[in-house]
Amino acid sequence: MSRVRLIWRKSLNAFMLSLTGVAAFFVVSILFLILGCLIYKGASSLNWDFFTKLPAPVGEARGGMANAIVGSLKLLFLAALFGLPAGLIAGAYLAEFGGRTFSFIVRYTTDLLNGVPSIIMGVFVWALIVAPMKGFSTLAGGVALGIMVIPITVRSTEEFLRSVPGSLREGAMALGASKWRTIATVVLPAAKGGIITGMLLALARVAGETAPLLFTAFGNQFWSPGWKQPIASLPVMIFEYALSAYEDWHRQAWAAGLVLLGLVLLANVGTRLALSRGRAARGV
Amino acid sequence: MGSDASAVERAPSPWAARSLLRRLATGDEVAHLVTLIFAASIIVITSLLVYQLWITSAPSRTEFGWKFWITRTWDPVFEHFGALPFIYGTILTSAIALIIALPLGLAAAVFLAELAPRKLSDTTAFLIDLLAAVPSVIYGLLGIFLVVPLMRTVIGPAIQRAFGFLPIFSGPNFGVGFLTAGIVLAIMVVPFIISVSREVLLTVPRDQREAALALGATRWESTWKVVVPWARTGIMGSVFLALARAVGETMAVTMVIGNSPRVAASLFAPGYTIAAVLANEFNEAFGTIYRSSLIELGLVLFLITFILNGLARLLILAAERGGGHAS
Numbered sequence: 001m002s003r004v005r006l007i008w009r010k011s012l013n014a015f016m017l018s019l020t021g022v023a024a025f026f027v028v029s030i031l032f033l034i035l036g037c038l039i040y041k042g043a044s045s046l047n048w049d050f051f052t053k054l055p056a057p058v059g060e061a062r063g064g065m066a067n068a069i070v071g072s073l074k075l076l077f078l079a080a081l082f083g084l085p086a087g088l089i090a091g092a093y094l095a096e097f098g099g100r101t102f103s104f105i106v107r108y109t110t111d112l113l114n115g116v117p118s119i120i121m122g123v124f125v126w127a128l129i130v131a132p133m134k135g136f137s138t139l140a141g142g143v144a145l146g147i148m149v150i151p152i153t154v155r156s157t158e159e160f161l162r163s164v165p166g167s168l169r170e171g172a173m174a175l176g177a178s179k180w181r182t183i184a185t186v187v188l189p190a191a192k193g194g195i196i197t198g199m200l201l202a203l204a205r206v207a208g209e210t211a212p213l214l215f216t217a218f219g220n221q222f223w224s225p226g227w228k229q230p231i232a233s234l235p236v237m238i239f240e241y242a243l244s245a246y247e248d249w250h251r252q253a254w255a256a257g258l259v260l261l262g263l264v265l266l267a268n269v270g271t272r273l274a275l276s277r278g279r280a281a282r283g284v
Numbered sequence: 285m286g287s288d289a290s291a292v293e294r295a296p297s298p299w300a301a302r303s304l305l306r307r308l309a310t311g312d313e314v315a316h317l318v319t320l321i322f323a324a325s326i327i328v329i330t331s332l333l334v335y336q337l338w339i340t341s342a343p344s345r346t347e348f349g350w351k352f353w354i355t356r357t358w359d360p361v362f363e364h365f366g367a368l369p370f371i372y373g374t375i376l377t378s379a380i381a382l383i384i385a386l387p388l389g390l391a392a393a394v395f396l397a398e399l400a401p402r403k404l405s406d407t408t409a410f411l412i413d414l415l416a417a418v419p420s421v422i423y424g425l426l427g428i429f430l431v432v433p434l435m436r437t438v439i440g441p442a443i444q445r446a447f448g449f450l451p452i453f454s455g456p457n458f459g460v461g462f463l464t465a466g467i468v469l470a471i472m473v474v475p476f477i478i479s480v481s482r483e484v485l486l487t488v489p490r491d492q493r494e495a496a497l498a499l500g501a502t503r504w505e506s507t508w509k510v511v512v513p514w515a516r517t518g519i520m521g522s523v524f525l526a527l528a529r530a531v532g533e534t535m536a537v538t539m540v541i542g543n544s545p546r547v548a549a550s551l552f553a554p555g556y557t558i559a560a561v562l563a564n565e566f567n568e569a570f571g572t573i574y575r576s577s578l579i580e581l582g583l584v585l586f587l588i589t590f591i592l593n594g595l596a597r598l599l600i601l602a603a604e605r606g607g608g609h610a611s
Binding site for chain 1: 389475590
């Protein structure tokens with residue numbers, strides 16, 4: 001009887017453990033499935049026209065998404081402008097100046113802001129900027145993305161500033177530097193690599209956001225000069241083209257998806273590798 | 285100015301040795317104030333967000349009151365709006381996503397934390413983090429062109445052949461619908477469950493495992509009956525985090541759920557979620573009541589994710605502090 005039970009327990013052990021391996025393998029293979037599928041479907045539609053031409057009217061072949069690529073870059077520029085300095089300074093407060101209670105509240109609010117669904121961010125910025133200005137604009141899209149950049153930057157900045165050893169601060173202060181000089185000339189440079197990595201990851205994350213742009217930057221089939229017109233962006237283009245009824249637009253959507261995913265993954269892999277190498281070099 | 289109070293608060297820090305006068309003269313108090321303003325701006329932005337959603341949804345709240353939440357009609361022509369189909373769709377798709385993602389994610393996390401050698405585990409965790417970085421519109425793209433046809437021709441018919449007698453699997457299968465949206469959502473949230481659960485499982489003390497093994501437990505028994513229960517607070521945290529993400533996910537769901545405001549029992553029926561209806565109808569919603577009804581939906585979505593995220597943070601915090609044994 002107990003022998004049967006032992007065999008049962010051992011085979012259950014082997015079965016369940018191999019099941020966990022299958023689960024892990026399955027999840028990782030999804031990543032490669034996504035990559036493979038995009039390369040298979042997108043690479044064939046990717047040509048020079050895609051990067052240099054405006055979208056063609058329906059039925060006309062050889063259109064491109066040059067305006068959406070430039071649009072995404074413009075939106076990211078605004079997002080960086082609004083989000084990165086604010087995130088950096090607030091992160092510095094949490095790591096260097098903050099007390100206990102207020103810092104806890106700020107940190108908690110930051111996490112909650114980070115978790116706000118991106119579509120809600122779109123509604124918020126619509127009410128804040130688009131409705132009063134009576135029109136979609138690049139500016140509104142940049143603000144929506146910028147707000148999303150802030151919480152990610154705050155948390156990564158705080159983390160990397162905290163990882164700077166206290167002895168560096170004490171050394172600078174022993175030489176007579178004031179606190180803010182210590183932070184600006186010793187602590188920040190020491191944490192520079194990590195902070196920049198965090199910023200790049202934040203930008204990579206909002207680069208793929210679609211929902212906050214629907215009611216703010218909207219979209220545009222043409223070039224968008226200045227900052228007060230609606231503007232096209234890669235994610236919104238993918239959304240519109242994928243839902244359209246035209247075969248040619250579907251192919252363009254795949255190509256745009258490949259470009260977007262390529263950029264996002266490249267930014268992620270590059271920064272993470274640089275980060276782990278930096279960590280290894282410092283012996284952390 | 286309250287700087288006395290903050291000086292007391294910062295007492296244990298190495299900065300405290302400086303006198304207040306000296307700090308003022310060197311600009312330290314100015315730097316403190318400037319960074320404080322930026323930190324406080326995060327609270328201001330979040331409060332402004334809640335305030336904006338609250339006042340712009342006012343017309344709908346006064347017009348429909350609490351009835352909004354139990355009304356099934358969504359009629360832009362006669363301006364009669366009810367939230368029930370969207371709440372139903374949001375809950376149903378998130379539930380499907382969790383039912384699939386929790387066992388899958390927990391199993392993968394157990395493998396990475398308990399069985400895989402450290403190097404393999406780290407590499408795999410890295411790849412899974414990349415999966416979390418894939419933009420949601422890309423998931424939607426694959427959803428439309430890969431999952432929907434697969435659902436219509438292979439998975440759907442197979443399920444209906446086996447379980448078609450159950451009401452939740454009956455009815456016509458269009459490929460788009462609650463089940464498809466749930467499956468796509470499951471794939472999107474599984475990385476969150478894995479990475480948080482793995483971290484928590486790795487913090488479980490070694491002697492817990494060794495004690496169980498010494499008592500004659502198999503590897504699986506020690507994992508399932510000792511390690512996982514020890515880490516359950518953190519795992520719960522990861523589940524709430526995944527749930528918050530699933531509830532608020534917009535693009536991928538919008539592209540595969542079928543966009544039809546109905547309360548249907550069948551998982552194959554097309555439906556709608558709060559986020560999806562916002563994405564589709566907000567720009568075309570002319571008329572105050574229509575628009576503010578949509579914003580009221582947004583307000584509720586915000587509150588749901590606010591609560592779920594808050595719970596998740598608290599649980600993960602408790603798991604980190606108490607070594608996973610806080611409950």
